[in-house]
Every structure is written in C-alpha cells, then in structure tokens.
Amino acid sequence: MSTKKDSNSSSDKVYHDPLEEKTPTDTSTEENSQSRLADFKEHSKKYLWNIGKALLPFASLFLLLEIAMLIVHAVNPDISDNLFPIPHELVAYAWRAFFPGKDSFEPSVALHIGRSFARVAIGFAIGVVSGILIGILMGISKWFYRLLNPLFSLMISIPTLAWVPILLTIFGLNPTTIVITVFLGCFFPIVYSTTNGIRSIDKKLIWAARIMGANKFEIFFDVLLPGSLVSIIAGLRLAIGYSWRAIVGAEMLVALTDVKGIGYYIIGGKVANQTAQILVGIFLIALCGLLLDAVLMKPLEYFTLRRWGMVEKTEG
Amino acid sequence: MTVQKPPVKEEGLTEENTSRPNRFLLFWEYSKKDLMSVVYTILAVGLFLSIWELLGYYNVLKEPQFFRPSVIFAQTWVLTKSGEIFIHIFSSLARLLISFSLAAIFGLLIGLLMGRYKAVKAFFDPLVTFFIPIPGIAWAPLIFVWVGVEPLFSRWGLIDSTSWWWKFGLGNPVLIIIGTIAGIFPVIQNINMAVRTADKKLIWAAQTMGASNNYIFRKVLLPNSLPFLFTGFKLGLARSWRTIIATEFLSAAMEGLGYFIFFNRTLETRLTRINIYVGIFVLSVVFYVIELGLKYLERITIEKYGMVRKGGESL
Numbered sequence: 001m002s003t004k005k006d007s008n009s010s011s012d013k014v015y016h017d018p019l020e021e022k023t024p025t026d027t028s029t030e031e032n033s034q035s036r037l038a039d040f041k042e043h044s045k046k047y048l049w050n051i052g053k054a055l056l057p058f059a060s061l062f063l064l065l066e067i068a069m070l071i072v073h074a075v076n077p078d079i080s081d082n083l084f085p086i087p088h089e090l091v092a093y094a095w096r097a098f099f100p101g102k103d104s105f106e107p108s109v110a111l112h113i114g115r116s117f118a119r120v121a122i123g124f125a126i127g128v129v130s131g132i133l134i135g136i137l138m139g140i141s142k143w144f145y146r147l148l149n150p151l152f153s154l155m156i157s158i159p160t161l162a163w164v165p166i167l168l169t170i171f172g173l174n175p176t177t178i179v180i181t182v183f184l185g186c187f188f189p190i191v192y193s194t195t196n197g198i199r200s201i202d203k204k205l206i207w208a209a210r211i212m213g214a215n216k217f218e219i220f221f222d223v224l225l226p227g228s229l230v231s232i233i234a235g236l237r238l239a240i241g242y243s244w245r246a247i248v249g250a251e252m253l254v255a256l257t258d259v260k261g262i263g264y265y266i267i268g269g270k271v272a273n274q275t276a277q278i279l280v281g282i283f284l285i286a287l288c289g290l291l292l293d294a295v296l297m298k299p300l301e302y303f304t305l306r307r308w309g310m311v312e313k314t315e316g
Numbered sequence: 317m318t319v320q321k322p323p324v325k326e327e328g329l330t331e332e333n334t335s336r337p338n339r340f341l342l343f344w345e346y347s348k349k350d351l352m353s354v355v356y357t358i359l360a361v362g363l364f365l366s367i368w369e370l371l372g373y374y375n376v377l378k379e380p381q382f383f384r385p386s387v388i389f390a391q392t393w394v395l396t397k398s399g400e401i402f403i404h405i406f407s408s409l410a411r412l413l414i415s416f417s418l419a420a421i422f423g424l425l426i427g428l429l430m431g432r433y434k435a436v437k438a439f440f441d442p443l444v445t446f447f448i449p450i451p452g453i454a455w456a457p458l459i460f461v462w463v464g465v466e467p468l469f470s471r472w473g474l475i476d477s478t479s480w481w482w483k484f485g486l487g488n489p490v491l492i493i494i495g496t497i498a499g500i501f502p503v504i505q506n507i508n509m510a511v512r513t514a515d516k517k518l519i520w521a522a523q524t525m526g527a528s529n530n531y532i533f534r535k536v537l538l539p540n541s542l543p544f545l546f547t548g549f550k551l552g553l554a555r556s557w558r559t560i561i562a563t564e565f566l567s568a569a570m571e572g573l574g575y576f577i578f579f580n581r582t583l584e585t586r587l588t589r590i591n592i593y594v595g596i597f598v599l600s601v602v603f604y605v606i607e608l609g610l611k612y613l614e615r616i617t618i619e620k621y622g623m624v625r626k627g628g629e630s631l
Contacts, residue, residue, distance in 0.1 A: 157604050
C-alpha cells in the first residue's frame with residue numbers, strides 16, 4: 001500500500017491533462033480497485049460526517065425551542081397554538097401541508113412550489129437569453145457600452161420589487177407581472193457580469209489571435225467566449241438567487257388574486273394567523289434556494305468550467 | 317593633439333526646461349477618461365429620456381400606464397416644493413439607519429465570536445448558510461403576526477401616533493426588525509471570510525518582532541479584514557434598504573417611500589399613477605446618493621491602508 005501511495009504522490013508532480021485523468025488505464029488490477037474502494041469509503045465517511053455536523057445546530061435549535069415552547073405553554077395556557085406553534089407540531093403541519101387529505105380544500109404545498117418554479121424558469125430563461133445577448137453586444141461594441149451602461153447602472157439601484165407597482169398598472173394582478181419581475185431581477189446581474197467578463201479579457205490575447213490570422217468569428221468563439229465564461233457563469237449563479245428572491249416578494253404583492261406560488265402561500269398564513277404555515281413556507285424557500293444552487297448551478301459550473309479548463313481542480 | 321570634448325549641456329537652465337507645463341492640458345490628459353464617461357452618461361440618459369418623451373408625445377406609450385418624463389419631473393418638483401416627499405424619504409432612511417446599525421452591531425458580534433470560538437462557528441455556520449437565500453421580505457408575514465403592526469410602546473400609552481418620532485418611522489418595530497434580519501447575514505458571512513483569509517504568517521511575523529496583541533489587532537488584523545468588512549456592510553445595507561422598501565409595500569406604516577408608492581397604486585387616478593413613477597425615481601436617486609457616499613467612505617478608509625487599488629485602471 002505504502003509504495004502505491006508513494007508512486008501516486010510522485011506522479012502528482014507531473015502535469016496531467018484533466019480529461020486524461022478521468023480514464024485511468026489500469027482499472028483491472030485488484031489492488032487498485034481495493035484502494036479506490038477504501039478511498040470512496042473514506043470520502044463518503046467524511047461527507048456524512050460533514051452533513052451530520054451541519055444538521056447538529058438545527059437539531060439543537062429544535063430541541064431548545066421545543067423545551068422553551070413547552071414551558072411557555074405550560075406557564076401560560078392562554079397563548080394560542082396558532083401563534084406560537086411547538087416545533088413537533090410544525091413537523092406534523094409540514095406533513096399535512098404536503099399531503100392534505102381528500103376532504104381538505106387547500107391544495108398541497110407542492111403545487112405552490114411547482115408554480116413558483118415554473119415562473120422562475122420562464123423569467124430566468126428570458127433573462128438569460130436577452131441578458132447574455134445584450135451583455136455580449138455591450139462587451140464587443142464601444143458605442144453600445146457607452147449608450148447602455150449609464151442606463152443600466154442607474155436602473156440597477158432600483159430594488160427589483162419596486163418595479164412591481166408599475167408592472168401592476170401595466171399588466172394587472174396576474175402571473176405575467178410575477179414573471180416579468182423575475183426577469184427584471186435576473187436581467188441586470190447577467191448583463192453586468194457578461195459585459196465585465198468580455199471587457200476584462202487581456203487585449204494581448206485578442207492581438208495574438210489576430211496576428212495568427214483569426215477572423216472575427218474565430219476571435220469571438222475561441223477567445224472572447226471562453227475567456228468570459230467564468231464571469232458569465234458566476235453571474236448566472238448570482239442571478240438565479242436574485243430571481244428566486246424576487247419571486248417570493250412578487251407573489252406576495254400580487255397575492256390579492258388567487259395566483260398560487262410560495263409567496264402566496266406565506267401571505268395566506270399571515271391572513272389566517274397561522275404561524276406554522278408561514279414557518280413551513282420560509283423553510284421551503286430556503287431549501288428550494290439551496291436546491292436551485294446545488295442542482296442547477298453547481299453542476300453547470302463544474303461541467304463547463306472544468307471541461308474548458310478554466311478552473312483548477314480544487315482540493316477536498 | 318588634444319581631443320576636443322563635446323560641449324556639455326547644462327540642465328535645468330535652458331529655456332525649455334524652465335517653462336512650466338500647461339496645467340489645463342495636464343488636467344485634460346489626466347482626467348480625460350472620467351470626464352468623457354460623464355459626458356457619455358449625460359448623452360445616453362438624455363437620449364433615452366428624449367426618445368421616451370417623443371414616444372409619449374406621439375401616443376405610442378399611452379397615458380394611463382406610461383407618462384412622459386416631463387410630466388414625472390414636474391410632479392417630482394411639485395412634491396419637492398411642498399416638502400411632502402421628504403417625510404417619506406427621511407422616514408425610510410431613519411428605518412434604514414436604525415435597522416442597519418443593529419444588523420452591523422449584532423453581525424459583528426456574532427462574526428467575531430465565530431472567529432474566536434470554534435463551537436460558536438460550528439453552531440452558526442450551517443444556520444447562516446441555510447438562511448442566506450431567504451429574501452428578507454419572506455420574514456415579513458411572520459413578524460407581522462408575532463409583533464403586530466401597532467407602534468412600539470403604544471399599548472402602554474407612551475406615545476401617540478402623531479409624535480415626531482413615530483412620523484419618522486422610529487415607532488414601527490416590524491420594519492426595523494425585518495431590515496435587521498435582512499442585513500445581518502451578509503455582514504456575518506463577510507466577517508467569516510475575513511477571519512478565514514487572515515494570513516497567519518503575518519501575525520507570526522508581527523509576534524516574532526515583539527508586537528503586542530493590541531498592536532497586531534490594529535496594524536495587521538484590522539487592515540487585513542477591512543475590505544471584507546466593507547463589502548459585508550455594503551451588501552447588508554443594500555439588502556436592508558431593499559427589504560425595508562418592499563416591506564413598506566405590505567405594511568400599514570403611514571410613512572416611507574415604499575408606502576408612498578404602494579398607497580398611490582391603490583388609488584387609480586392620473587395623479588397617483590404619476591406619483592408611482594415619482595416614487596421609483598426618487599428611490600433610485602436616494603440609493604444612488606447612498607452608494608456615492610459609500611464610495612467616498614471606502615476611499616477614505618480602505619484605500620488609505622492600500623488594501624484596494626485605486627480605480628480607473630480598467631481597460
């Protein structure tokens with residue numbers, strides 16, 4: 001084993017193509033597979049340990065609140081359960097919110113989340129396409145930059161939700177308003193990061209490509225686009241967070257009509273004085289925000305940037 | 317034969333060297349980029365506004381939804397002259413000031429404790445990671461239900477709702493609490509980052525040279541973490557501001573820019589529809605001024621330590 005490790009560590013110093021590393025040639029030997037199994041076990045143990053460590057504060061908070069609430073309810077029985085729910089009741093409430101019985105009038109939370117995700121998907125897709133196009137135009141053309149940059153830098157200082165009143169007067173109380181709010185929330189960061197990514201590319205690279213006889217399309221696809229990809233994807237990652245934040249607020253402000261959605265669900269909790277509903281909604285918002293980042297953005301970053309060799313392989 | 321030496325030119329005494337450089341030319345050379353960017357900004361905004369004005373004049377963008385910029389500016393001037401808009405601006409700003417100072421104090425405290433004690437860090441790190449993606453406005457219904465919209469202390473008869481500090485938004489606990497919650501997370505996150513990126517070798521170097529803890533804190537740790545602190549404060553301030561405005565949409569507070577905008581939305585007359593645009597225009601101007609102030613602060617605090625390179629070097 002020790003010799004194996006030594007040989008590994010010595011070979012680390014030699015440069016390896018990252019694509020080549022993924023297809024090791026000697027997978028057939030038993031020793032190697034065993035060591036890889038041990039590696040996998042160690043990794044998964046570490047991973048599980050990290051997850052456990054991350055869950056510990058939530059568990060302790062849960063216990064603390066449980067005890068505190070039990071004491072409060074024991075001392076003062078007048079306090080309503082609706083206003084200050086006990087944590088274990090919250091869990092039961094979350095279960096009922098996801099799987100309401102047949103006799104319940106209210107739809108499942110899953111429906112609300114699905115509606116919100118659909119709106120985010122539409123708004124974000126429009127924002128990505130138009131934002132990257134306009135960002136590239138602003139990055140390439142000097143006059144586009146001079147024309148649009150002042151306007152965008154003024155507009156970026158308006159909170160996204162402040163657009164909602166204007167949109168309400170134009171489109172009325174309906175889901176279109178929400179989708180366009182999401183679009184406005186993610187449009188500006190995407191434009192900004194794309195433009196910055198293209199403008200911060202070293203001019204010498206472009207000159208070098210030009211000297212070697214590249215035409216404009218080649219320069220764009222082989223120099224500008226790969227060079228600005230890190231910035232663009234960082235912008236996308238920011239933007240999806242922004243659009244997820246925007247949708248909650250937008251749905252809360254449009255909640256006078258029966259648009260579904262997670263913001264609508266939360267505001268419903270306020271109207272009904274159901275704290276449990278609000279808390280479940282808040283937890284779901286946080287979970288979905290983390291999920292969007294982990295499922296959509298991290299793999300995107302991994303596959304594009306790692307494949308194109310823009311980011312070094314990180315340790316651990 | 318003697319070798320003739322070439323005549324030595326005496327420096328500093330000739331006519332060319334004594335003449336001073338043209339100051340205006342120097343100034344122009346030095347700040348050409350900034351001045352031209354200002355000119356382009358004015359041109360671009362002017363072009364945008366004039367196109368909008370023309371489209372409005374020829375009824376492409378029609379009245380009930382869109383208004384010409386001249387109409388909006390005229391209404392802004394009316395509201396400024398009567399002083400009606402200032403009470404909204406100042407009450408929003410007062411809420412921002414209080415809630416953000418609370419967020420900065422508690423954020424600093426929690427962040428420093430997290431940097432000092434491992435147990436505190438292990439407790440708060442997952443919580444912060446979990447709660448950061450929640451928009452501040454999502455907390456609003458919860459705080460509304462728990463705290464209620466009635467003014468602070470009013471139930472004990474300490475204030476009436478016509479007193480000046482109620483007018484300036486200080487009596488509304490909901491908005492302040494929500495602004496604090498929104499602003500605290502970026503502060504904590506950035507202090508964490510500052511602690512994590514602090515270079516241990518610098519501290520060791522200072523220690524070997526016999527520096528006291530106090531000296532190390534002042535001369536090594538503080539300048540090192542100042543940029544992170546500033547980024548955290550900037551992000552936190554922006555988030556507090558956005559959240560307070562958005563919560564004023566929802567709440568029944570009688571003052572504040574968000575209240576001004578949303579109250580005008582509910583009354584569907586021509587004047588109130590113009591007022592929505594006025595509110596959003598004022599909103600962007602106010603935040604733009606805040607950002608300018610922050611940039612100035614950054615220059616006098618961080619660039620003094622040489623931690624951030626001075627601007628104007630990009631492309």
